[in-house]
Each structure stands twice: as C-alpha cells, then as structure tokens.
Amino acid sequence: MATYLILMGAPGAGKGTQAKLLQEKLGIPQVSTGDLFRENLKNDTELGKLARSYMDKGELVPDEVTVAMVKDRLSREDCQSGAIFDGFPRTVAQADALDALLSELDGKIKVVPFINVNPDSVVQRLLKRAELEGRADDNEETIRTRMSVFQEQTSPLLNHYEARGLLVEINGEQEIEAVQTDLLSAIEDK
Numbered sequence: 001m002a003t004y005l006i007l008m009g010a011p012g013a014g015k016g017t018q019a020k021l022l023q024e025k026l027g028i029p030q031v032s033t034g035d036l037f038r039e040n041l042k043n044d045t046e047l048g049k050l051a052r053s054y055m056d057k058g059e060l061v062p063d064e065v066t067v068a069m070v071k072d073r074l075s076r077e078d079c080q081s082g083a084i085f086d087g088f089p090r091t092v093a094q095a096d097a098l099d100a101l102l103s104e105l106d107g108k109i110k111v112v113p114f115i116n117v118n119p120d121s122v123v124q125r126l127l128k129r130a131e132l133e134g135r136a137d138d139n140e141e142t143i144r145t146r147m148s149v150f151q152e153q154t155s156p157l158l159n160h161y162e163a164r165g166l167l168v169e170i171n172g173e174q175e176i177e178a179v180q181t182d183l184l185s186a187i188e189d190k
C-alpha cells in the first residue's frame with residue numbers, strides 16, 4: 001500500500017527544506033503545491049495566471065483548482081509508492097478531498113508531522129528568504145496575510161489529524177539536521 005506523509009507547519013516553518021531531505025531518505029517524492037504553482041507561473045500556463053492573483057496577495061488558491069492539480073500530480077508514475085505533501089492540504093475541504101483521492105488510490109496517510117515554530121522566528125526567516133531568493137510573496141504585508149490565513153484556515157487541520165491519531169509535534173526551532181532526525185523517528189515509530 002502506498003504511504004503518504006503530510007508536513008504541517010506555518011509558512012517558513014521549514015516544510016520545504018525538510019521534505020527535500022526526506023524524499024531522498026524515503027524514496028518517495030515531495031509534492032509541494034507552492035512549488036507546483038510557481039512552476040506554472042514560470043511557464044505562464046492558464047493555471048499559473050489564475051494562481052498568481054491569489055499568491056501575490058498571500059491568499060489561498062481556490063480548493064477545486066488546488067485539488068485538481070494535486071490529483072494530476074499523484075497520477076504520475078513517481079508517486080506510485082506514495083508522496084510527501086508540503087503545503088497541502090491547507091483547508092478542511094482540501095483534507096476531505098485528499099481522503100477521497102487516497103481511497104481511490106488505495107493509499108493511507110501514515111503520519112502528519114507538525115513542525116512547530118514561534119511566529120516571530122517565522123517572520124524573520126521569511127524576510128531573510130526574501131533577500132536571498134527574491135520570492136514575490138515574501139514581503140512583510142503578504143507574510144502577515146499568509147500567517148493569518150494559516151491561523152484561520154489551516155490550523156484547524158491540526159485538531160482534525162490529532163483526532164485521528166496521526167499528528168506528531170516536532171520542534172522546528174532546532175537546527176535543520178536535528179529537525180530531520182526527529183522527523184525520521186516520528187515516521188519510523190508509526
């Protein structure tokens with residue numbers, strides 16, 4: 001049976017960094033909806049044009065658009081054994097859609113690590129990333145919107161997965177390697 005992991009955490013918590021390290025160790029690919037949208041922006045696709053208006057403001061792209069993109073990604077060959085979700089699901093509706101998709105694929109969510117960081121360190125990290133990578137949505141105003149979107153729309157998912165016994169909290173204030181070690185042991189323990 002294919003196994004799926006969901007990395008949860010506020011913007012800037014380190015989900016992408018950790019997902020990239022995990023995909024090498026576990027041999028299942030990272031599926032980052034943020035990266036998929038950015039790829040579409042770069043290639044100037046219709047999906048990219050639609051996503052841009054939301055991303056630039058730090059708002060969520062509508063659920064049905066996001067879910068269709070994830071469905072397409074999961075149908076590719078490299079996801080046959082599972083995937084590491086980074087930045088998805090971000091709403092309760094997306095979590096429900098994911099459950100439906102996974103039951104079609106005969107897949108199961110193995111564990112949902114929540115990389116927990118203090119909101120102040122997150123803002124500092126994102127502002128630094130803005131300098132280094134120049135991501136269009138890493139400016140102070142958009143960062144503030146993304147943080148409140150996380151609080152309002154995504155954080156209810158923590159209870160949702162906790163209630164299903166899948167949530168494991170990881171201290172995201174540690175060095176990258178220490179976070180990775182904690183993640184790997186949380187995955188092995190499940």
Ligand code: ADP
Pocket residue numbers: 010011012033034035037054055056058059060061062063066086087088089090094137146
């Ligand atoms: P962050 O560092 O804020 O977590 P991401 O790279 O994951 O950044 O996402 C960047 C933007 O892409 C989000 O602000 C949002 O507009 C859009 N996005 C990414 N994932 C989703 C999703 N699951 N649902 C809706 N919109 C999304």
